[in-house]
Amino acid sequence: MARLSPANLMVAHEIIGRYPVPRSALIPLLHLAQEQDGYVAEDSMAHIAELVGVTPAEVMGTCSFYEMLKRAPVGDYMVNICHGISCHLLGASELIHHAESILGVKSGRTTEDGKITLEAVECIAACTEAPCLQVNYRYRNRVTAEDFDQLVGELRAGSAGVAPHGNLAKVRQHVSEDRWAGVSPPDGQGEPPWMTRNPSDDGVGS
Amino acid sequence: MTAAAGQDLRIVTSRFEVEDGHTMAGYERTGGYAGLRRALEMAPAEVHGEVRAASLLGRGGAGFPAGVKWGFCPPGVWPRYLVVNGDESEPGTYKDRLLMERDPHQLIEGCLIACYALGLSQCFLYVRGEMAHAQERLASALNEAYEAGYVGRNVLGADDFSVDITLHWGAGAYIVGEETALIESLEGSRGMPRLKPPYFPASIGLYGKPTIVNNVETLANLPWIVSNGGAAFAAMGAETSTGTRVFAVSGHVVSPGVFEVPFGTTTFRDIIFDPRYAGGLHPGRNLKTFIPGGASAPWFFEEHLDIPLEKATVDKAGSMLGSGAIVVMDNTTDVVKACHNVVRFFARESCGKCTPCREGTSWLEKILSRILAGQGRPQDLDLLMDVCDNISPGIHWPPRQTTICPLGPSAVSPIASALERFRGEFEAYLPGTAVSVSTKSEVAS
Numbered sequence: 001m002a003r004l005s006p007a008n009l010m011v012a013h014e015i016i017g018r019y020p021v022p023r024s025a026l027i028p029l030l031h032l033a034q035e036q037d038g039y040v041a042e043d044s045m046a047h048i049a050e051l052v053g054v055t056p057a058e059v060m061g062t063c064s065f066y067e068m069l070k071r072a073p074v075g076d077y078m079v080n081i082c083h084g085i086s087c088h089l090l091g092a093s094e095l096i097h098h099a100e101s102i103l104g105v106k107s108g109r110t111t112e113d114g115k116i117t118l119e120a121v122e123c124i125a126a127c128t129e130a131p132c133l134q135v136n137y138r139y140r141n142r143v144t145a146e147d148f149d150q151l152v153g154e155l156r157a158g159s160a161g162v163a164p165h166g167n168l169a170k171v172r173q174h175v176s177e178d179r180w181a182g183v184s185p186p187d188g189q190g191e192p193p194w195m196t197r198n199p200s201d202d203g204v205g206s
Numbered sequence: 207m208t209a210a211a212g213q214d215l216r217i218v219t220s221r222f223e224v225e226d227g228h229t230m231a232g233y234e235r236t237g238g239y240a241g242l243r244r245a246l247e248m249a250p251a252e253v254h255g256e257v258r259a260a261s262l263l264g265r266g267g268a269g270f271p272a273g274v275k276w277g278f279c280p281p282g283v284w285p286r287y288l289v290v291n292g293d294e295s296e297p298g299t300y301k302d303r304l305l306m307e308r309d310p311h312q313l314i315e316g317c318l319i320a321c322y323a324l325g326l327s328q329c330f331l332y333v334r335g336e337m338a339h340a341q342e343r344l345a346s347a348l349n350e351a352y353e354a355g356y357v358g359r360n361v362l363g364a365d366d367f368s369v370d371i372t373l374h375w376g377a378g379a380y381i382v383g384e385e386t387a388l389i390e391s392l393e394g395s396r397g398m399p400r401l402k403p404p405y406f407p408a409s410i411g412l413y414g415k416p417t418i419v420n421n422v423e424t425l426a427n428l429p430w431i432v433s434n435g436g437a438a439f440a441a442m443g444a445e446t447s448t449g450t451r452v453f454a455v456s457g458h459v460v461s462p463g464v465f466e467v468p469f470g471t472t473t474f475r476d477i478i479f480d481p482r483y484a485g486g487l488h489p490g491r492n493l494k495t496f497i498p499g500g501a502s503a504p505w506f507f508e509e510h511l512d513i514p515l516e517k518a519t520v521d522k523a524g525s526m527l528g529s530g531a532i533v534v535m536d537n538t539t540d541v542v543k544a545c546h547n548v549v550r551f552f553a554r555e556s557c558g559k560c561t562p563c564r565e566g567t568s569w570l571e572k573i574l575s576r577i578l579a580g581q582g583r584p585q586d587l588d589l590l591m592d593v594c595d596n597i598s599p600g601i602h603w604p605p606r607q608t609t610i611c612p613l614g615p616s617a618v619s620p621i622a623s624a625l626e627r628f629r630g631e632f633e634a635y636l637p638g639t640a641v642s643v644s645t646k647s648e649v650a651s
Binding site: 024052061125176183193195197 | 391
């Protein structure tokens, strides 16, 4: 679909400014593109390539390595059921089978109404809360078949309180100009000034 | 959600029950940033000295002493960077996410102390992509800490100490937890481990510069260590595994949970069975096996229960404490399915750079799938071990590697453990040899 919007372009420049080498901003910018369109469109990859000074192929190379970055549209809600070992021991396979039959799709597929994409995923670090799942990367713990049915109802009704796919953290890092220490390129830096402090100095600290 | 407890001293989880412990107000009210203030009254080398004296072992998986790792930065080479490994994704591991969500300022303070001690000019806080809530808690905490003068230009008014912390997040790849893959990812590339040597990014890391990569829990211990002294930390726990450690106990237990316990003195029996911790197995069940340190670790059994959660002792017994993930399996567990589950994980997460891992892990997964589907061949169990031997020659512990990183050899652990102990359960899945022959002859006739 689209290149980054003017508003997102400003966010992109702020993100790039936090790294000594612009290319380091690649993954955060791909997330930004996914937040804008729900997936990472080819045009946004080309735009990101321009912004960080690499080729579109390099952006595609990075993008295609990471599971969260989708290069084709997915459902409004990614429902990722964990099938790691801890969840496996407490019924993940049964939950996945239940989900497949309720949604009428196999894992990896999107429901016909385009609302829900189901995935079986590796450990999502909620092992004591097994079996667990994430909806657009928000946790649901100790999920029963009934819980799952209720969740699907809420997602279809739009009442689950989960932002559409692509939205991750609701809060961005934002530093005012005067508080930012300042990023320098990796080459040509010397020893940081505080390293020559010695314990007999006073007037440091608070 | 359970988090915590017992009457033991808690260091890194001390604010887990503080309602606003994740905010600046809650953090400062409960003694937050005292460690940073104390550090700034000391010379950087003295701060490093306290961390050495603490004998703080890295909490990410390898258990390498943090103070020693810090010492690998080559003198006179600048800049140096700090990369925080918050890419927690080893199956069974659940602690760093809680530390980031519930006490983000503690981690930020730990980062600042490390930067001050080693002259690290910028910190990159790499959080796993799937952890949206941890990302926003850290973003809020960083925004507060910048405005309050703890991070950024002239930390706490000191005109010679300025450091930026950049919040970064991944996009879904287990391998990025390997420190050189983490650096590749942070440079905007595919997250594939780098060829060794150099063994430590402390010599050549991010942008080719000296880089310290530390785990979230490791750094979260620093404010306490600087405030109370390395000696006080070293006095806790066992001589070779000091302080406390956070363990997640999951699987077939009554009260799965995340527990901070004295490191090296608590035993597996304590943490699995004690009602203060996981509370034991469900009524009428027996222990079949348990994973002592995440999916990569060889499995333990009944006879290992009285081993303390102490690095050297567990290593010597043939496994590892790894990432603090204890997964308990009772007698209802189908070990062939459990083994397949863990192997499938490594097959899916192999980055594909090294042939023995890329090919070997998926071979193992396919053979196990075939066995589970009732289509195993009589020679399949030996074939599994043969493939394991090709990935990790000799199937030793600690594993020998034919690969750049330990991911491939990690897939060998569950197979070697399960086959040795429960060979009969694997054989039960194989169609009987006699049956196969007669079926064949029927088909032929």
